[in-house]
Amino acid sequence: MEENEIKLRERVTALESELKAVNERVVRIDEIVSSIKDVVTELKQMRSDVNRIDATVSEMEKKPAKRIETAVAAVIGTVVGGLCSALVSFFTGG
Secondary structure: OHHHHHHHHHHHHHHHHHHHHHHHHHHHHHHHHHHHHHHHHHHHHHHHHHHHHHHHHHHHHHHHHHHHHHHHHHHHHHHHHHHHHHHHHHHHOO
């Protein structure tokens, strides 16, 4: 009986040791999962920031085009106004 008892104690001790190792692994896995959650949260925030920056850059890229369109419209308006004025002067004898 004593020999069986010794073997049983050895097995219990080995199982306790394995259980401790498994618990340590579970704790590490929980820490990794928590870290991954933090990284995902940061990535979502970064994506939001990048989208906002992209929108700002797109808006800034459009400004020079708007300025050129305004300048061209002003030049065309001036030329057309001058031509109309010249035609009116020509026909009225001015």
